[in-house]
């Protein structure tokens with residue numbers, strides 16, 4: 001059985017050209033003119049791109065006394081409908097729980113996935129057991145480890161734990177990740193705000209000013225540099241954090257920054273909305289910022305100082321958000337976005353001229369595959385790559401609304417936004433999962449993707465750190481010790 005995508009324009013991170021694509025056995029087998037196959041998908045007037053990869057989701061995650069509402073079934077259904085063909089979720093051990101035990105839990109959840117997936121491993125505590133289990137996690141193809149500098153008393157790790165973990169990751173050829181907010185300062189600001197009667201969702205934003213993110217980003221970068229490990233900073237939301245990343249990259253440090261589509265397109269005014277539910281539904285960490293910070297993020301994507309656009313999809317229903325009525329610190333942190341990342345970024349990025357189509361592919365797919373050790377199997381339109389493809393119709397429009405979304409929750413933070421640029425077809429390893437905008441997926445079709453450690457960036461950084469490591473000075477004569 002062969003499938004051919006005909007008459008489209010292929011857009012990759014570096015090329016735009018007209019050609020057909022033949023698919024067999026889930027892989028791209030030929031790219032060229034005038035191909036034919038058993039099934040033909042017409043891409044006239046459309047762009048054929050690598051399917052999106054969202055490297056930051058939390059599906060069915062235990063958090064703040066509840067579970068995020070989208071699981072691997074609804075979450076990956078939403079992903080595919082928006083043109084995303086792979087996700088990387090976070091396996092999250094509770095403090096005290098082993099990494100391999102947490103992996104078992106995530107394996108039990110992910111069997112229902114419609115699209116391919118992988119996990120990052122979270123390091124939520126530090127011990128000999130965590131140290132000992134890390135190699136097995138990497139051997140299973142999980143090569144990235146997230147650390148929370150926020151959420152004091154829950155998931156947060158301290159600097160000594162961070163440094164120990166980062167050093168271990170360097171030995172293993174893995175990637176360090178951080179949620180960069182100063183948890184100590186956030187805890188103190190939150191307590192003060194509550195004591196002063198600031199209990200509403202807007203106080204969540206007040207408790208997490210941009211300085212807490214700038215400080216933690218800079219600290220994580222310096223600690224990673226001393227450990228000699230590449231660092232990926234999740235949900236970079238402000239100029240202070242972006243500035244730290246930009247400066248580090250200019251100084252030769254190996255750091256990547258990941259803005260979210262929410263921070264690029266929604267701002268802090270959402271928290272001042274008179275409706276409590278409206279504001280609480282948008283509570284996430286870091287919070288939405290103002291236009292100056294948004295411009296900084298867009299400019300970072302265009303200039304290459306920021307590398308990826310993700311969602312941090314962590315969806316809570318209105319009822320769950322209401323756990324925090326009277327105390328903003330109890331509002332479960334997180335927002336959705338899996339179905340909307342690609343259309344929103346196309347609409348507000350490519351259609352406005354802030355991004356080229358090739359940059360769009362880079363930040364939604366190819367850069368993710370390269371950073372996280374799965375390129376060119378994923379993130380590429382190339383012979384031999386998985387046929388994870390999106391046939392993107394740049395003229396197709398819709399108004400985003402919770403009424404028609406795939407996500408299980410009862411609202412959408414992008415409600416009312418009109419997007420132009422939507423998938424016509426979405427293919428996961430050659431299987432058509434979305435056809436003319438309609439979902440035709442298959443629960444359980446998704447496979448776990450093993451990723452390769454010790455990629456080119458790890459190798460280069462380790463070589464440089466070895467070359468420049470402190471060494472004893474060889475001296476010809478050493479004076480006798482004075483007595």
Ligand SMILES: NC(=O)NCCC(=O)O
Nearest residue numbers: 179284285312314333334
């Ligand atoms: N971001 C957020 O508010 N919730 C999800 C968990 C996290 O990534 O911090």
Ligand SMILES: [Zn+2]
Nearest residue numbers: 179234235285
């Ligand atoms: Zn986070």
Ligand SMILES: [Zn+2]
Nearest residue numbers: 056058312314
């Ligand atoms: Zn997250």
